[in-house]
Amino acid sequence: EPEVTQTPSHQVTQMGQEVILRCVPISNHLYFYWYRQILGQKVEFLVSFYNNEISEKSEIFDDQFSVERPDGSNFTLKIRSTKLEDSAMYFCASRWRDRVFYTFGSGTRLTVV
């Protein structure tokens, strides 16, 4: 069964450093998403991406965050200058069209120290 692949599974970074979280969505999917889950809290929407542009972003997704689909297979989330409160599990998701099942990756646990 096709999967959404996320790398790395765990990343530790110093506060103030830039991090890039990588995702390979399912190949025929057109809609891409990032969500995050701070330990013990709800899963929260960050951003949706379609047709090479952001279609919606949440209040969390400020100027420190950016997304990119640099080629036909990867979808990345960049955090420019990490803060302690960015520590969370980050999930990538994709689907082939809107209003159908999402497929989530297994997540990247980001720890900012």
Added chain:
Amino acid sequence: KQEVTQIPAALSVPEGENLVLNCSFTDSAIYNLQWFRQDPGKGLTSLLLIQSSQREQTSGRLNASLDKSSGRSTLYIAASQPGDSATYLCAVDPYGNKLVFGAGTILRVKS
């Protein structure tokens, strides 16, 4: 603003019991509702998706119902097994482009 609440927060049952997990949402204008399973430290596995025009969906031992007018959904698990132990998340899609999640129900099925 859409809010999703799940009750109970945690549930422990003996193997073989049938059980019901509850989800409520504040705004009945939704496109669909999705139930997920999350194992500790892992990603989210889609279980069932109910479109706003549907009343229920079934997959194996799982049955999910949707009552949009009252803002409620239930996930029914028949003949529970220890392998069903996980966190179950309810999420609503308000207009087709994102999910709003509940906090989840932590289920433990004892053998």
